[in-house]
Amino acid sequence: MQYIPNILFIIALVAGIGYFTLNIRKVIRNIKLGQKVDASDHTSERWANVFRIALGQSKMTVRPISGFLHIIVYIGFIIINIEVLEIIIDGIFGTHRIFSSLGSFYGFLIGSFEILALLVLVSVIVFWIRRNIIKIRRFWKSEMKGWPKSDGNIILYFEMVLMILFLVMNATDVPFQEMNNGNVVSKYVASMFSGTPEGTLHIIERAAWWLHILGILAFLNYLYFSKHLHIMLAFPNVYFGKVVPKGKFKNLESVTNEVKMMMDPNIDPFAAPAEGATEAPSKFGASDVMDLSRIQLLNAYTCTECGRCTDECPANNTGKKLSPRKIMMDTRDRLEEVGKNIDKNGEFKDDGKQLLDDYITREELWACTTCNACVEACPVSIDPLSIIMEMRQYLVMEQSSAPAELNVAMTNIENNGAPWPYNQMDRLNWKDEK
Amino acid sequence: MSEQIKVPTMAEYAAQGKQPEVLFFVGCAGSFDDRAKKITKAFVKLLNKANIDFAVLGTEEGCNGDPAKRAGNEFLFQMQAMTNIEVLNGYGVKKIVTTCPHCFNTLKNEYPELGGNYEVMHHTQFLKSLLKEGRLKVEGGKFKGKKITFHDPCYLGRANNEYEAPRELLEKLEMELVEMKRNKKRGMCCGAGGAQMFKEPEAGDKDVNVLRTEQALETSSEIIATGCPFCMVMMTDGVKAKNAEDSVQVMDVAEMIASAEDL
Numbered sequence: 001m002q003y004i005p006n007i008l009f010i011i012a013l014v015a016g017i018g019y020f021t022l023n024i025r026k027v028i029r030n031i032k033l034g035q036k037v038d039a040s041d042h043t044s045e046r047w048a049n050v051f052r053i054a055l056g057q058s059k060m061t062v063r064p065i066s067g068f069l070h071i072i073v074y075i076g077f078i079i080i081n082i083e084v085l086e087i088i089i090d091g092i093f094g095t096h097r098i099f100s101s102l103g104s105f106y107g108f109l110i111g112s113f114e115i116l117a118l119l120v121l122v123s124v125i126v127f128w129i130r131r132n133i134i135k136i137r138r139f140w141k142s143e144m145k146g147w148p149k150s151d152g153n154i155i156l157y158f159e160m161v162l163m164i165l166f167l168v169m170n171a172t173d174v175p176f177q178e179m180n181n182g183n184v185v186s187k188y189v190a191s192m193f194s195g196t197p198e199g200t201l202h203i204i205e206r207a208a209w210w211l212h213i214l215g216i217l218a219f220l221n222y223l224y225f226s227k228h229l230h231i232m233l234a235f236p237n238v239y240f241g242k243v244v245p246k247g248k249f250k251n252l253e254s255v256t257n258e259v260k261m262m263m264d265p266n267i268d269p270f271a272a273p274a275e276g277a278t279e280a281p282s283k284f285g286a287s288d289v290m291d292l293s294r295i296q297l298l299n300a301y302t303c304t305e306c307g308r309c310t311d312e313c314p315a316n317n318t319g320k321k322l323s324p325r326k327i328m329m330d331t332r333d334r335l336e337e338v339g340k341n342i343d344k345n346g347e348f349k350d351d352g353k354q355l356l357d358d359y360i361t362r363e364e365l366w367a368c369t370t371c372n373a374c375v376e377a378c379p380v381s382i383d384p385l386s387i388i389m390e391m392r393q394y395l396v397m398e399q400s401s402a403p404a405e406l407n408v409a410m411t412n413i414e415n416n417g418a419p420w421p422y423n424q425m426d427r428l429n430w431k432d433e434k
Numbered sequence: 435m436s437e438q439i440k441v442p443t444m445a446e447y448a449a450q451g452k453q454p455e456v457l458f459f460v461g462c463a464g465s466f467d468d469r470a471k472k473i474t475k476a477f478v479k480l481l482n483k484a485n486i487d488f489a490v491l492g493t494e495e496g497c498n499g500d501p502a503k504r505a506g507n508e509f510l511f512q513m514q515a516m517t518n519i520e521v522l523n524g525y526g527v528k529k530i531v532t533t534c535p536h537c538f539n540t541l542k543n544e545y546p547e548l549g550g551n552y553e554v555m556h557h558t559q560f561l562k563s564l565l566k567e568g569r570l571k572v573e574g575g576k577f578k579g580k581k582i583t584f585h586d587p588c589y590l591g592r593a594n595n596e597y598e599a600p601r602e603l604l605e606k607l608e609m610e611l612v613e614m615k616r617n618k619k620r621g622m623c624c625g626a627g628g629a630q631m632f633k634e635p636e637a638g639d640k641d642v643n644v645l646r647t648e649q650a651l652e653t654s655s656e657i658i659a660t661g662c663p664f665c666m667v668m669m670t671d672g673v674k675a676k677n678a679e680d681s682v683q684v685m686d687v688a689e690m691i692a693s694a695e696d697l
Contacts, residue, residue: 245594246593248539248543251512251547255512259512259516263516284508312620314622315642317645318639318640318641319639319640320636321637366633369623369627370627371623371628372592373622389506392505395506396507405632408632409505410507413499413502413514417462417496418462418497427460427466428465428493430465430474
């Protein structure tokens with residue numbers, strides 16, 4: 001009988017980690033629905049980005065207030081998780097504060113955790129106020145209605161509750177308080193419980209301990225269903241982020257081959273393709289998530305909907321429908337839909353839907369000025385612009401459905417070598433004009 | 435008074451069996467847009483003054499393909515690119531300067547994979563190097579002490595991380611540079627990029643160029659400087675839309691230097 005708590009703990013731990021692993025494998029499977037992409041270049045620069053942008057949070061601090069608060073929560077999250085190690089060992093073996101034999105070093109550790117827990121609690125409350133009381137514009141854009149809005153708040157509630165449970169757990173731990181080693185914050189919380197019988201304190205302590213670890217496991221499993229996956233995916237995502245100048249857009253290789261053929265006078269345009277010749281790609285550009293690259297799909301899972309991109313977007317700033325954040329949210333929503341389709345049918349069965357039109361409208365795509373403000377703003381190196389570009393390529397090269405004025409400009413380029421209807425032979429006339 | 439500008443072509447150079455130091459890629463706007471032609475001429479005057487051995491492609495030049503590519507027409511882009519590359523490589527061009535950040539970006543970043551490898555400079559970078567080498571001298575002249583703000587072209591700034599060259603030139607003019615709230619990395623687009631120049635904007639509550647112009651007017655500068663013929667059009671229209679053309683001028687950095695020198 002005495003081993004029941006240990007057994008229950010192990011069951012909870014295995015179930016919690018197991019279900020999470022199952023879902024993460026789904027994320028990986030879904031990302032692999034995208035096109036393969038070679039990212040073996042610029043290795044040292046990629047690692048430098050991981051250290052600077054992901055670990056070092058360098059882009060978060062562009063906005064100093066949210067950046068500062070985020071760094072507290074980020075450091076708190078990483079450091080306080082050391083405590084989880086002790087909780088797991090205690091839980092499995094039925095020990096109590098197994099590391100307390102470390103003496104003053106233990107006090108130092110727990111003291112740091114407690115201070116961080118308090119700071120995290122305060123930061124998260126400020127985050128909540130910014131979202132719900134101050135109503136910062138980017139949290140109230142049209143794409144932030146319904147689930148995305150609740151999601152943002154649920155995460156904050158989770159963090160508040162976990163931090164409070166941690167402090168209460170320490171405060172009601174009578175031997176720990178008597179040891180008076182590292183209880184820098186919890187001793188003040190403990191004074192709120194003065195006069196409470198020791199038996200009751202013990203029950204509160206056990207309850208807080210259990211709720212804390214179960215809460216952590218629940219939060220871990222919540223990640224998959226929320227925008228909060230960035231706490232893990234931000235690191236690989238930054239690694240795979242763009243490492244060439246932002247102005248350098250990808251040249252489509254399939255097009256290069258065709259254009260080279262067109263321009264080569266030695267090629268017989270009527271020749272039948274050689275036996276075993278690689279087929280022309282079935283599609284130019286992207287109309288659905290499977291046409292996008294794996295990095296773009298990873299981008300979609302990494303997005304935490306902070307809206308810094310949308311806040312800098314000139315189209316969005318002037319009331320157009322385009323929101324780079326929505327591009328990423330739509331991509332993930334469609335990818336999840338495709339994933340569920342596969343779960344159900346074993347393989348993807350055409351559902352008559354696609355990313356284009358059913359999620360992202362043409363009006364959004366054509367409003368982009370390709371200015372790269374969204375790419376620059378993203379704290380975790382997401383590139384919404386590349387998705388917009390590939391969908392435009394689909395619209396123009398597969399559907400010939402560019403806006404009429406653009407067709408005029410493109411015809412001009414084709415015929416006169418300039419987007420305006422001027423003769424190429426007049427290109428140097430400016431020299432003699434007064 | 436008729437001003438003499440010397441604009442040799444690559445064909446003329448090749449006929450004499452010579453190679454210029456640098457090719458000036460004028461671009462479509464620089465060749466055909468009335469306002470942008472003034473930038474082209476101002477830059478040529480500076481090149482002439484500094485005795486730079488340069489040439490243009492003239493009628494052999496074609497659109498670099500940027501608007502086609504950004505509109506999604508990769509075919510047309512690559513056709514343009516390869517046609518230009520064939521001409522440029524035929525003349526053995528090594529170094530190119532452009533007055534348009536879009537030409538600059540495409541030639542510099544997107545041509546190499548298609549076989550066009552050149553050292554490409556934006557005209558503000560080129561002018562900066564001339565100053566550094568002492569081949570061109572700039573003094574404040576009539577702009578000295580005037581308040582100015584600089585609008586970063588996206589394809590020079592964010593796209594290629596060049597924020598300092600134009601600012602260093604303005605510094606040489608001894609002007610008081612007042613930055614807009616959104617500048618450099620966080621500078622806001624004028625609204626022309628991504629082929630928007632050639633189409634009507636989508637429905638919204640304001641035009642991008644008007645919003646950007648409002649931000650520039652907030653600095654209460656006398657001059658809005660830029661380094662892109664498309665930003666020039668957008669900001670000039672924005673100033674007109676705000677009825678501010680009597681108090682504010684929009685100028686390219688090259689024009690300001692040329693006009694400070696009374697060229």
